[in-house]
């Protein structure tokens with residue numbers, strides 16, 4: 322008998338995201354059950370057998386999935402999470418035809434600089450609760466709306482406090498290299514990044530990110546920033562080719578970055594280069610559609626070349642203010658041309674790889690953390706089909722039922 326303190330039984334379709342474990346690219350098991358002990362998966366098997374195989378501890382949770390589809394928790398590998406204020410007016414202006422310039426970032430920076438750590442924790446907490454209702458059980462938290470040492474530190478401290486209190490797994494990224502703040506000469510800011518902020522924030526962040534695009538940083542500048550970060554023990558990522566084709570994808574491969582994100586504009590050969598590397602390509606369908614970059618068509622090219630893909634929200638106040646991963650999967654299919662299977666893998670196991678969490682997150686497998694989503698649907702195919710509807714009905718995070726919609 323296997324001792325467990327949680328069982329989810331009568332699962333109609335269990336999407337494990339472990340191809341070896343079941344049918345097809347998503348490793349699907351029908352009529353299955355999953356059991357956990359102290360937050361870890363200890364048994365996966367036919368639902369008809371759970372009562373004979375499991376010994377439930379006192380007070381164990383028994384969840385009847387009533388034949389629904391169950392997925393691993395979503396992993397959002399690209400989220401800015403912490404900032405102050407809204408830019409809904411800027412969004413409206415863009416819808417009316419004004420192009421994105423990146424200039425709005427400074428508006429958010431000015432407001433965020435005025436926020437206390439407590440303010441940031443409070444709004445972060447609300448956003449994390451909403452994230453949980455949307456099935457996200459692990460996510461990134463970037464800094465980057467301070468662009469000076471004290472605010473960047475406050476953002477990372479707020480992220481650390483949130484990581485201690487939330488059931489979700491958070492991964493912090495220092496993103497002081499989002500852009501050069503207004504009023505500061507570029508070489509001065511670069512020096513501050515490299516000499517002050519990167520060394521100082523290592524205990525607070527495991528990743529360092531830099532934006533390689535016109536209006537942000539050149540590839541040479543990003544190389545300098547990220548080499549320094551690696552020297553201090555960070556793993557590195559890049560916002561690359563979001564606004565124009567450039568050297569970001571190549572640089573990501575050269576630096577063996579964990580991920581290259583956005584990639585809306587590719588140069589010839591970029592997808593082949595990325596496919597031959599360990600770099601995870603994080604596509605952000607909400608941003609791509611928001612900025613009307615659809616048609617550039619890079620996500621399909623990346624998938625066709627065999628790149629490792631992740632599908633993420635890019636949750637931020639300027640270019641995609643949505644934490645809805647079901648919507649991202651839908652947009653990835655409808656607008657970016659990914660298949661439902663590619664999109665679901667990208668939102669789970671791909672996201673986990675892009676945060677180096679794949680040992681514990683991203684799939685339903687013995688020994689991994691028990692993060693499960695019970696859908697208001699019988700098949701994962703309903704996710705893109707019901708475009709934008711949050712089909713996540715119940716959420717198990719770390720082996721505990723944490724969110725119920727109704």
Ligand code: NIG
Pocket residue numbers: 423425426429499532560608635637638639640641
């Ligand atoms: O990921 N790279 C940067 N910038 C963000 C947008 C930030 C903003 O507009 O506030 C992005 O899309």
Ligand code: FE
Pocket residue numbers: 399401560635637
């Ligand atoms: Fe981003």
